[in-house]
Amino acid sequence: MANPAILTVDDDPAVSRAVARDIRRRYGDRYRVVRASSGDEALAALREIKLRGDQVALLLADYRMPQMTGIQFLEAAMDLFPTARRVLLTAYADTEAAIDAINLVDLDHYLLKPWHPPEEKLYPVVDALLEAWQASPPATANEVRVVGHRWSAPSFAIRDFLARNLVPYRWLLADEPEGAQLLAAAGVAATEVPLVVTVDGTALVKPTETQLAARVGLATTPAADFYDLVVVGAGPAGLGAAVYGASEGLRTVLVERQATGGQAGQSSRIENYLGFPDGVSGAQLADRARRQALKFGAELLTARDVVGLEAVGATRLLRFSDGTSIASHTVVLATGVAYRQLTAPGLAELTGRGVFYGSASTEAPYCAGEDVYIVGGANSAGQAAVYFARHARRVHLLVRGPDLRRSMSHYLIEQIERIDNIEVHPYSEVVGGRGTDHLEELIICDNRGGGQRTVKASWLFVFIGAEPRTDWLAESVARDARGYILTGSELANGSRRPAGWSLPRDPYPLESSLPGVFAAGDVRAESIKRVASAVGEGAMVVSLAHQYLAAQ
Template identity: 65%
Template sequence: MPRPVILTVDDDPGVSRAVARDLRREYGEHHRIVRADSGDAALEALREIALRGEQVAVILADQRMPRMSGVEFLERAMDLFPRARRVLLTAYADTEAAITAINVVDLDHYLLKPWDPPEEKLYPVVDQLLEAWRRSPDRPSTDTRIVGHRWSARSYELRDLLARNQVPFRFHLADDPEGARLLEAAGCGTERLPVVITGEGRALVEPSDAEVAEQVGLSTHATAELYDLAVVGGGPGGLGAAVYGGSEGLRTVLVESLATGGQAGTSSRIENYLGFPDGVSGSQLTDRARRQAVKFGVEVLTTRTVTGLGVRGGVRILTFDDGSEIAAHAVVLATGVSYRTLDDVPGLTAYAGEGVFYGAATTEAPSCADETVYVVGGANSAGQAAMNFSRYASRVVMLVRGESLTSSMSHYLIEQIEAVGHIEVRTCTEVVAAEGEGHLEKLTLRDRATGEEERVDAQWLFVFIGARPRTDWLDGTVERDDRGFVLTGPDLPVPSSGAGSSEGREPLHLETSLPGVFAVGDVRGGSVKRVASAVGEGAMAVSLVHRWLENR
């Protein structure tokens, strides 16, 4: 195996050489020391390291560099090596830079120059960071390859699965030379695609999500039969419950059907979350939360779909789609919501994953370069997606059924959209038809005020309309409102058919009609659809779980 990399970047040649010399003297035997004199040069070095499948353990970056500050560089470096430990260097105390770095790049250490003697001021810091990195190293960035067709719904689903689980991969078109070479080497033809090729050289032909997850090292099977707390759903609410459950000593398992983060995890930028004045991407925020949960001993299962919830004796039983079960003393439901589909639009259903995407589909953004992207919806999720796609597309058209954005979108986001010249907002507009050969090629748009229709060229349509709770599997188990959202606490009908009547008490605030089962986040009826409120409910649910466990 190649030696893990320690990278240092500083625009002062003398300081850069001194840092590299000190690091090489102490760590050169077991690590490769890479030195760069600018943020751009360091990013290029990181890209080359990633292409070679090597790992980066620690990054030390000077804050006061021209063209790209240390914080800006570290934020971009996180996309390439999210688990590398990060150190910010400065020649004097810079409180503002330190706070920014902690908020934006999850800084591991802040180091003042000079650090003479290094034996006292530099090496102990690096030793500690290397030890932390060894406990959770990066996966080699070139291990997993997907070979498929450009307009393939299943190829997109696999790319989305790996990207949202922070698994580096490469996608190759089957008719490109490299894709053809990989298929030939794996002994596969083009008749059955996509093909996933693992780092060990195993070819998975048309694999299921669970097969891919297991091969790339994600946990898919529970290690125990009984837990103190089972959390169903890995969005902000579920992650909040898992972190607090694990930190308070509960044996906790978190079950997620696709990837931790939920809808929030696909957001390109969350700018109104407390403590992040410069914003944070949904993937960064939820990846930190997942790592935090694992640090507290939480077991995280991915690509596992829960299909049933029941009671057996004194425990709650979760049943998976393969018929297997786990038991828990308490359960938190945090399954969130899914975007509503445009099933009533003629022709549109056929292009799901083939030009039509429900949600941000962040893996597709770079493929939209210099093209026109259509975004359906007028709430924050649609606005954040439009801002993200505007970084790549030559034109972004927002299709909004209402008369304006003001009733459904945050003010700060409206101002950002108005400041981007190539984002066009078309109000009172809806999609009424779609057509194409093998993938989306045309849309028919209708002006809801005048009834006039317009047929436009379109290869990219991203839909963010409404929210449908993921609660069909709870039918007959817990009480829900007429839209399918789970009722809890005081919102339960009186007399309650569950918690109140069966135990002679009123249900706890976030407790459902089934005693010992709680609901948090978007899936809960009457909840505030914001990341911060979901995290708060997750934390509150754990305190209520303790009350439930103590008084049962």
């Protein structure tokens, strides 16, 4: 197989030669640089590369080109090479178009012309994008195949798990020829799906997430019995704790029940996170943090459900659902929160079959030409609305209050107002749903006294607040009435230390009622529910863990 390609396209011959020259000078020994003078010519080159079975690592396209703009080219190129990193070349006057492209084609970066000197303005950007591309296996290699039914909740759960863990897979319908052939070869009836066929040809029928994780290369077993730091939960707070813990020399293991990123990992575009002026998807941010933690030596265990925590002398013991356990000096609880379930009649049985909690980005391509309903008025709902607007005919955003201003960031409200196919419905609430094998109708109530209306709908995505995942902690640490973990000064009753506190000092700011056990991020009582603050708490908690260890 030939070296992967870096393709540049610009209709200005001087600019085209300059960018190809600068790219070839630094990357020509490892990548094949392909230059095109129009979008059509570039797409023809990509089709030829695709037919040869080669890969494309990076696409750099000029914004202003006749017949086909750079944005239009990148959108078309995504169908051929969806994992290639995408860069838009633009003049200063066109930066607004570049920002719009971030949402339209999931742009990775935009570069202002001229980019001289390239050592400062071009190469650092390209280095980072190529590193990210290399860390993500191409979709055509090491491909897992999933066979299932379109409206099967277990099939959706498998696809969602693989997608959120960045495992390349191909989705095949059981009633289509290729899917039926795989079922026949595995001796599996169409009623027994989902079927997962791994890279080595192993057939897994209705696998659990733990079984699936072990077969697709995700680590599920700890390499040691004892650690300095165990982090439970791989959202922004947990990832931050793992990066800082491992980078500062602590033997660190990160335990995640489902996938890295948590709720933030499902965000289509986070635009107010420090250091990412062009925005970054939750999946990209989580992937970078995951790779960063692994680089420093942290272990990452996936599909492991922690069900108990106890103190055994100075040791903190965490028990898994399979009966095994892991021990450490310190623990960080960063389990985040789960979206609250809608209790309206008819929806529970349709979960995973048209009713989804979170963005469920795997479903977006199937929404083409249809109406999508989103419930919620906070940033997660707004980000989902912007994302699904790229695919759906119309996106209906249902909010219980009068508008979005109370709970959504100003930049996101402005963005939604500029997108023609997003419609905001104030004072609206879903009070019922109907369907046979999948969601077919929603019943929506107007809380201003406007009565109820029934609409045809196959897609409902719910973002209605959250509940902490802390029931498994039982009485091991103090929690507030809603289940959030109490830490630091919140534990004290007046000037007294928390009941059962065994140390002569007061609890550290993020320390729970069990010494050496800390909480960070959304699961902590009174925390600020933002990605940046969660990452900050994850970093801060490692410093506190060092203080705890030094005093032992």
